[in-house]
Amino acid sequence: MNRYFSWRRFWAVLTKEFVQMRRDRLTFAMMVGIPILQLILFGFAINADPKALPTAVLAADNSEFARSFVRAMENSGYFRVVRHIADTRAGERALAIGEAQFVVTIPEGFARKLVRGERPVLLLEADASDPAATSNALAALLTLNQTAFRHDLRGSLAHLQNQLPPFEVRVHRRYNPEGITQYNIVPGLIGTILTMTMVMMTSLAMTRERERGTMENLLATPVRPIEVMTGKIVPYIVVGYVQVSIILAAAWALFGVPMVGSLVLLSLALIVFIASNLAVGFTFSTLAKNQLQAMQMAFFFFLPSILLSGFMFPFRGMPQWAQWLGEVLPLTHFLRILRGILLKGNGPAEIMPNMWPIGLFLLVAAAIALIRYRETLD
Amino acid sequence: MSDAVIDVSGLTKIFGDRKVVDDVAMRVERGQICGFLGPNGSGKTTTIRMLCGLLRPDGGQGTCLGFDILREAPEIKRRVGYMTQRFSLYEDLSIRENLDFIARVYGVRERRRAVNATLEQLGLARRGGQLAGQLSGGWKQRLALAACMLHEPRLLLLDEPTAGVDPKARREFWEQIHELAARGITILVSTHYMDEAERCHELAYIAYGKLLITGTAREVVVHSKLTTWTVTGNDLFALAAELRSQPGVEMVVPFGNTLHVSGADAQLLAQTLAPYRERAGLDWQRGKPGLEDVFIKMMDYAPDNFES
DSSP states (O other): OOSSOOHHHHHHHHHHHHHHHHHOHHHHHHHHHHHHHHHHIIIIIOOSSOOSEEEEEEESOOSHHHHHHHHHHHHTSSEEEEEEOSSHHHHHHHHHTTSOSEEEEEOTTHHHHHHTTOOOEEEEEEETTSHHHHHHHHHHHHHHHHHTTTTTSOGGGTHHHHSSOSSEEEEEEESOTTOOHHHHHHHHHHHHHHHHHHHHHHHHHHHHHHHHTHHHHHHHSSOOHHHHHHHHHHHHHHHHHHHHHHHHHHHHHTSOOOOOSOHHHHHHHHHHHHHHHHHHHHHHHHHOSSHHHHHHHHHHHHHHHHHHSSSSSOGGGSOHHHHHHHHHSHHHHHHHHHHIIIIIOOOHHHHHHHHHHHHHHHHHHHHHHHHHOOSSOO | OOOEEEEEEEEEEEETTEEEEEEEEEEEETTOEEEEEOOTTSSHHHHHHHHTTSSOOSEEEEEETTEETTTOHHHHHHHEEEEOSSOOSOTTSBHHHHHHHHHHHTTOTTHHHHHHHHHHHHTOGGGTTSBGGGSOHHHHHHHHHHHHHTTOOSEEEEESTTTTOOHHHHHHHHHHHHHHHHTTOEEEEEESOHHHHTTSSEEEEEETTEEEEEEOHHHHHHHHTOEEEEEEESOHHHHHHHHHTSTTOOEEEEETTEEEEEESOHHHHHHHHHHHHHSTTEEEEEEOOOHHHHHHHHHHHSOOTTTO
16 A cells, blocks of 8 residues: 555545445535525525515595506506505505505695696605615616606697606605615624524534533433523523624614614514524524534524525515515514614514514424423433 | 332333333342442443433332432432433533532532532642543542532432543542441442442342342352353463353353353363363363353343344
């Protein structure tokens, strides 16, 4: 055999490596699963050009022109009328809870003014907290007033076509008028960083005991499961709050992110969100055999969380199935709560629709964790 | 009122479709040191874990310190000192922090004093701040024993406490065990070392999940009805090969420069060996069978339910 490089020795190491790879099912699943998961998520689910965005219409003028305009909006593909509302307060709320991305207000006497050539004003309010989600739609809208009434302005009204545009669309970018991306990303980071650290830390906390052999000693003592679980979780809640404080301080000092809403409300919502992540981590730690597996599970949870929650890409740009998946994840709802409180100044009533799904998730995850945790070594 | 600290019968544990512990009955009186012996994977650890409430038996009943092992596991956990086979204190905590944690979990009164006293006893008073992970094997074992003694248990369950520990530390360890027993503490200790087995008041031998024999070391040897001859001389390896196929010879085991030849039928064995005793260069002695001879024989004859 060669002193410096022997094929036989090399081959021995190589085959051993393959055998071990095959034994470690989860790692193997990761190696195959991660590319597939990424491919599907990036390839199919993610779309930086979201279409069919939910739009609410407040039509004080129910003329043919108003209807044509709304139809033209829908034909552009970017807008989908989800409801007709009666007053501005309803529009305000639809934007706040995220039910609608846009609210179109067609003022009274729109048709009359149009016919007289007075260039009436249409109001379009956009939830611009995520600039990426709305920019293309707004760009498309600007070309609409050129074409919307091509069919209506005929005969005696044909002259209105020449003094284009016959009306004005005034766009209000709500919550983030300058379209600053950081306003959207930085609050989102709070949720993302929490998901990553909380799930990972707790999933390691229990598996570390098992891997190092200290679990047996711990179980042999009179300590009860609920004492172990809470004793291990509370330190990380504290860690979570420290993290949030750091990010919030940086968001305020470095990026000037507005904080319109109540920080008290935010920290209350935070408890539920952190707890739900810790429960997931705890469940992983009861399933994983060692710390590596726990890390892998945490990663499997983190990847869809970051991609499907609306953190990196507009939620409404995703196909329906991906949105359903996203709705299951606590991060999706927490991001809406966070952005809602910080940018929109939402109160308890507005965050409720996103609060209960996190609560439900927490209950299910905690139940699984407690069922899986054994006081014995069985 | 019996004085049995451990009193169980029919103890059974099934993992998957394997009976790891099969119908084990055990009785240990107060202040006794019971040696728990058996080959690897024979069910020693599983039995100990069932006794201290770490595993739920699939069958059987009994008491530990007077508490029902099926229904009162929390009570037992509070009163038993269990030393795991592997070092199971926190390597990234200091010696003092480990003791503090254990004392807290067990609700030891006057914790600070108890921890200080333990450190003093261990001779680690000045090294209390050292990380437990940095201790040598012998010190880890001493620390682990001290930790499971902190709450002053009446029963100690020690799972191979001396594995990988040097002879001097082992001897000191056993002196301590006898001291504890003299104070009325009951000890169940599993081991692979025969010299340790002989230091126990009584023995229990388990193989393939079945309890094969209990009794004092002498009783075990007598009960086996084994006769052993020892032989020293030249070319023992060839002699051993030759003897193995002879009638009445059940075991031929080399011990350094001597060979132990054993069989249950003393007469037949003597007959078989008679021509060999005439051979030049061989020195034959009628010896006493050791515990090891007895146990190896029992192991060979025990039904191996791992293969079936």
